[in-house]
Amino acid sequence: MLGDPSVSHSTNMMMGMPTFTREEIKHLGDLARIALTDDEADRLKGELNVIAESIAKVQEVAGDDVPPTANPIPLEAYLRPDEAEQPLTQEEALSGAPATESGMFVAPRILGEE
């Protein structure tokens, strides 16, 4: 859905400036694992369209000749000394869990019906 321009991205597509629809917001909510209500999706649609319009200006100056920066202070990657450290105990690691059993996290079932 999201990558399909026929949903709503028409004239602004060329500029990379999105116009969010409620369905897209709901889809983004699914991707983000947030069960947005219809009211929330409508409010977010309005807010995000305003925000998106204002931040699209980054494309004005982002020329092909400009390299991207991910970390402002690049450091050489290095290996730490291979020394044993005391990690959290099992009890500590489980101390904040919503549900545990026999020293393990208890999760709802991962798979659906299929």
Place this chain on the structure above:
Amino acid sequence: MSVRNELVKESATEMARQLRAKEVSSRELVQAQLDLIEAAEPRIDAFLRVSGDQALDQADAFDKRLAAGDTDGLPELAGVPIAIKDMIVTKGIPTTAASKILEGWVPPYDATVIEKIKAAGMPILGKTNLDEFAQGSSTEHSAYKPTHNPWDTDRVPGGSGGGSASAVAAFEAPLALGTDTGGSIRQPGALTGTVGVKPTYGGVSRFGAIAMASSLDQIGPVSRSVLDAALLQELIGGYDHRDSTSIPKPVPPLASAAREGMRRDLKGLKVGLVKELGGEGYQPGVEARFNEGVKLLEGMGAEVVEVSCPHFPYALAAYYIIMPSEVSSNLARYDGMRYGLRVMPQAGVEQTAANMMSATREAGFGDEVKRRIILGIYALSAGYYDAWYGSAQKVRTLIIRDFEQAFEQADVLVSPTSPTTAFRFGDKMDDPLAMYLNDVATIPANMAGTPAMSIPAGLSDDGLPVGFQFFAPQMRDEVMYKPAAALEAALQEQWGGPVFKDLKAPWLDGHVSGTTK
């Protein structure tokens, strides 16, 4: 004015001197702060949790150590109490990031900065309020309560670190730690008259700082004096192998730079006025105090030049792409599986892990956090990544180049910290963009990894504090401490004391009605 009130109004450096001279014990100091917290909190609400018993135990341990003469290796601020933003994990003290999704979570480990605070015998008074997951500029986005500005309790203290800033401004704590991703230490500093520092990215370990936007986040000090901030940054800074972005170098000499600055001789220093950080959108009262500050720097021998950073006007836009992108990734960990809130789906909905996550995150996150996660997911999605995230990363390069060119013309750069003084509750809650504009002058430093700090420049015509911001080159934090301490000393001579001498703080005298809460 009681002895207690005299004590809590002292700088941290003076408290430390009194501790060493055995004029006061750490227990007495902590008790004085706890009493004041109790008196002030009905008006201020700076704390999410006060850890009084632990703080008194830590004070007793320090007093014992001092009595035994066991002071080798203790830093200057040893024994002085401190408040901690609830974005930094503390073993055994609940840590929430002001979010419902972490309500009641008790961390099983300490952040590196907390280990250092504890090793220094500094009692932890409690955890301070913030915008949820440090996302906001007013502390109104806390899931628990708003924090009030001590200068006018009908106004916000700024954010996200409004709790730490208000606690220090209201004399509830002499020191605090904050985190600064786009200005969350400096903008509340400006709005509350406190000193707030964002160190060079990588200068202070982020291990145990709850991650918001990892390429921008940095822990730093909050205080009532430049020297206090310098001593605290020296104490918490330095290399940490548990943070892969930690700079493998010693902390620069900050306190000696601040002490040198207090002599108020700035001959040979070139100060660059950033042309793009002023003018439209900046209140006249903010610009007036800022310009007076610049004149004072000149009066102490500094040479002032104007510098241009032509890409700074794009920093806010790039920030609101990079930051939400990192937020959407970092906050994916709150999935109801291993810690924090778990909400099962409604009856009739499949009771699967995926549905549990969606129900948990819908219930556990507030509006602003959801807004940023959704925006970030979009900016990173296939087909839009290059236009959004890729472009923003290029802007980041351009901002770094702007700084590099500016620092060829000047040793230190200056600007107002925030375009406005403290605003009223609710003023900007319905307009996210207006809220985001608060950080227009602070964001460039996060984007470039450069250090920056805010100090009080006096009160605007509305009687509210104005912040004066200094920027220094990467890994040269000491360069900003010298002129900051010089300006602080010159201003305090004009005012006849610290900016706080004009703060009406009825909680100091026990006149607390609590009616404004």
